[in-house]
Amino acid sequence: MESTTDPTQPGHPVPTRRTARADNARPVADVIRQTIVDGGFDGGLPSDDTLAREFRVSRNTVRAALALLREEGWIDRAPRLGTTVAQRTVDHRLDSLRGLKETLTGYGEVRNTVRVATVLVPPPVVARKLELAADEPVVYLERLRHLDGETISLDLTYLASDIGVALLKQDLETNDVFPLIERVAGRPLGDADLSLTAAAADAHSAATLDIAAGAPILLLERLTRLDDGRPVDLEYIRMRADRITMRGTVSRTHHESENP
Amino acid sequence: MESTTDPTQPGHPVPTRRTARADNARPVADVIRQTIVDGGFDGGLPSDDTLAREFRVSRNTVRAALALLREEGWIDRAPRLGTTVAQRTVDHRLDSLRGLKETLTGYGEVRNTVRVATVLVPPPVVARKLELAADEPVVYLERLRHLDGETISLDLTYLASDIGVALLKQDLETNDVFPLIERVAGRPLGDADLSLTAAAADAHSAATLDIAAGAPILLLERLTRLDDGRPVDLEYIRMRADRITMRGTVSRTHHESENP
Structure with a gap:
């Protein structure tokens, strides 16, 4: 793969020759x-x-x-x-809305350490995303998630309070919140908006996730709605990039090509 | 948001109290x-x-x-x-297959510095993914991509040679490869498999992308097929995480719930 610039390429600047x-x-x-x-x-x-x-x-x-x-x-x-x-990752599917345990079926046992489970009044931005009135409380969860005993993600979750309070009575250690939400809401989830980026883990988050400070993580915000369109679950998720790969299939459909 | 453990929560271990x-x-x-x-x-x-x-x-x-x-x-x-x-990101949609210029329409002008454009025999893994015979050549491109003059990604691209050789005659500096592939193939693209993770940029990649060594990047492998299913384009893309946010909407449809 030591490449040479293609001499057959006409009409364009000669590409910068890489040397390093x-x-x-x-x-x-x-x-x-x-x-x-x-x-x-x-x-x-x-x-x-x-x-x-x-x-x-x-x-x-x-x-x-x-x-x-x-x-x-x-x-x-x-x-x-x-x-x-030295290291393998597990696949987190991007093309359907699944909780971690659902998406990691077959990889091993997912267990959650519930670090926080409480009722609080969220900041205005969170209230707006969940379409709540200012000062309306939510249920806030922090879960450290493990696959076969190894830490893989840290999830901060804001739940609409009617659903969240019912969830506090459920087993949050062995279940994803998605099927629990569907159970207590009595209806299926619809869809979710994802915003995904990479970050270098700060020292404290890194220690919590059992990785080195500065190690790469995937940072996901996910706003999930019931099938009637009501947003009920807003999550901020840190995933270890050395353990999780996001996978999806995307289609060219619905694309307005510039060159029809 | 200084939280207290909810005393109403029955039947479960008291969550670890966070103190830091x-x-x-x-x-x-x-x-x-x-x-x-x-x-x-x-x-x-x-x-x-x-x-x-x-x-x-x-x-x-x-x-x-x-x-x-x-x-x-x-x-x-x-x-x-x-x-x-201090810093803003642009949205890269995850829910339809688009090139960078297509997805960043409205954000500014995308231009590409073509660092390498050559014909080579790819490693066996690449040949397999593109469903080529061993020793069949491909066109290999390296492009440093800029949005309004600022470096945002470094793309390594392997193209099936019939399409790739035709692409070498096109303007690769101002176009995405997707519409060019559709033009020279005479048919639309179909879909693509994505594999996305986070990484800390190595020193040389960081310098090329104009970021600090160790800065977080998104690392995307994307295998793209024509609408007849033939894989024609395999890319390895490094995106600056401080400039690009991946966005998508996912649906719960087709999910087999564990808790019907």
Whole structure:
């Protein structure tokens, strides 16, 4: 993948020639990282020589790519033992509205440590999103969520109080809130608005999630409505990026192409 | 939001009482950060006193929350001038398949610096995802993408060669590849598989994206198919998390509830 600019390309500025080894290592690291995320390299990674041949790069470029992935925590490297996968992620589907336990079915047991379960008056922004009057109380939950005993996310949840107060009587340690909401509301959930970004975990959140300060996390805001359109559940979720991959399929449908 | 455990909650272990100021500051920071991402606080943030009143927390808790947000780069604080928004993001829709220029319509002008545009034989994993024979060449692009002159993402793209070679003759600096693919293929795109995670930018990628080493980025793998199901475009995209928010709406439809 040491690339040369295509001499057949007419009529456009010659692309900037990359020269740094890091530029050559990046695509190698990206493909190997994604292969790990996809569940590959079960018996360990191929040798540096094999990777160099497969990627058509130098061994030094392979080593630079693997150094990056080791720094990111994806692989271990040891003389004689070779290169092994240090870390796997689980898939969180983006294309249907599911709670963590629902989406991680088959991966292991999800359990929640309920850090806070209380009634409070939320800030005005939260009240507006939940379409509540100012000073109307909500139920506020903080849950640290575990998959097979390992911390994977920290969820802050604001619930409309009629539903939230009923939820406080339910088992919040082994259930997602979604099916509980549907049970106490007596109707299904409809849809949710997602806002997703990446962040470096602050020291205290990192300690709570059992990761290093500054480690990458996914930060999700999710506003969930009942099927009658009423917003009932507003969550702020920190997910460990070393444990969770968001997956979805998106369609070109409904797109107004600029070039019909 | 200094919360007390709800004494009305029967039959469940008493939640762990949070005591750290960071635990109280986190939900305040989350709501303020999201308000900024949503486009709020146009004229600056309210005073610490006002925020303390709105969030029903102490001024010290407000200050701890704002210290976090300043560290993350979202706000500036100055005596007398108060607290102002330092950074805004643009929305990248997750619910339909769009190129960056298509999704950022209305935000400004997207331009691409083409760093590499070449023909190469991809590694076996890439060939498999594109359903190509081993040793079949692809077109490989590296584009640094800018919104109104500011770097926002670095995209590594593998294209099936029949389409890719035709794309090399198109204007890659001002166009997304999606409409170009549709033009040269003579048919619309169908759908794409997304795999999205967060990462801390390595030093060289960070320098390329004009952010600090270790700054949070969104890492997206996207495999895009024509409407006949043929995969033609595999991309590895690094997006600056301080500039791009992923947005979508998901529906509960098709979900098999555990609690019918």
